[in-house]
């Protein structure tokens with residue numbers, strides 16, 4: 531195999547960790563620079579403020595993580611993650627109806643985001659040629675004509691000066707706030723085109739004590755709104771430490787308050803009463819914390835006419851979705867998978883690293899297309915959402931509205947939809963005749979339960 535010398539990754543969160551696992555197979559050394567202090571526990575941290583909120587993982591994402599780190603799922607479960615079968619154990623109210631509860635074999639683990647990240651980080655730390663350097667901010671790229679040649683770092687340790695670290699490949703996994711567009715501009719490149727779909731979503735999250743799941747009628751509860759008038763969502767998920775994580779959220783500026791009475795009132799206004807009665811009777815363990823998410827953002831690096839060699843952008847730096855749809859970690863895993871494919875193909879063909887990076891830049895957007903359409907398109911159901919809808923959105927939203935209604939009474943439609951949502955099956959499978967036919971022929975009118 532064609533080995534390369536050294537790679538640098540900016541950001542030691544989910545996308546950076548998963549990419550590092552791939553790079554370790556192709557580079558002599560991989561160095562991750564992370565600005566936060568990284569401790570050996572599952573505490574939330576400053577650089578990932580979203581870590582305090584619900585983070586569900588779709589089945590495809592979990593499978594890819596397991597492939598990268600064999601045994602990860604069992605480690606999570608042994609550590610306290612709840613293992614649930616989505617279509618059977620979830621009570622899911624959506625668009626005015628409860629989805630059926632049937633077996634499908636789609637099992638995922640539920641845990642907090644810091645817990646998942648900590649487990650992955652532990653596994654990355656065990657890879658001998660990967661170094662994870664914390665409390666170290668990447669300030670800008672080091673560059674030569676037409677190439678990124680490394681990064682300029684600033685350690686947070688007392689008395690440390692700026693330092694240049696050379697790299698054959700730099701991977702930006704620094705998240706939504708990525709400085710790559712700005713750094714490229716400083717190097718004389720254009721900024722990438724960008725799509726912004728403004729949804730103005732607000733979260734409030736709180737933990738509650740949880741009994742063993744066997745003693746509970748459902749293992750997870752979701753009450754989602756019927757657009758365009760319904761804007762409020764509630765989610766109850768089991769997590770490690772015998773806790774429930776409860777999130778209330780709203781689209782288009784309809785954000786939950788944070789005080790106890792306000793939260794309960796918000797829960798009472800959801801389209802079904804179950805989260806309200808749950809919260810009223812459950813024992814809270816923490817105060818609530820908030821989060822405001824303004825917009826889905828997607829950067830089109832693949833459209834740039836000039837792009838430097840030696841650089842890859844992935845994870846939220848490339849595309850950040852409305853978190854309500856829970857796609858970010860799974861797409862980060864898909865980005866890492868794409869990186870693996872490009873590196874393996876390049877090794878096989880003897881390609882230069884720049885050719886490999888260029889192939890990644892062109893290939894990864896194709897994998898983002900379906901989740902982007904799903905999130906940006908779905909958000910267009912609310913009139914306060916602003917931005918350019920993906921092509922065909924009204925038709926897709928009409929179709930999915932009928933799919934959701936049928937998922938309340940047709941197990942095949944439900945399972946096919948959940949497999950596509952979990953990114954197990956290609957999105958085209960939702961147009962399989964077994965779904966298309968009832969969508970077009972059967973009454974799929976949404977009735978309020």
Ligand SMILES: Cc1cc2nc3c(=O)[nH]c(=O)nc-3n(C[C@H](O)[C@H](O)[C@H](O)COP(=O)(O)OP(=O)(O)OC[C@H]3O[C@@H](n4cnc5c(N)ncnc54)[C@H](O)[C@@H]3O)c2cc1C
Nearest residue numbers: 541543545565577580585586668705845846853856858859
């Ligand atoms: C409220 C909320 C809820 C979410 N819920 C879900 C969910 O249910 N399911 C799901 O799959 N996804 C969810 N997401 C998305 C998910 O958090 C991200 O997609 C996922 O973490 C991958 O992001 P990332 O690794 O690219 O970036 P991030 O997780 O944002 O991490 C970026 C990292 O880079 C570091 N960094 C930044 N700049 C520098 C620098 N200059 N130098 C060094 N280090 C730097 C940061 O400290 C951080 O560690 C949610 C997001 C939000 C906002």
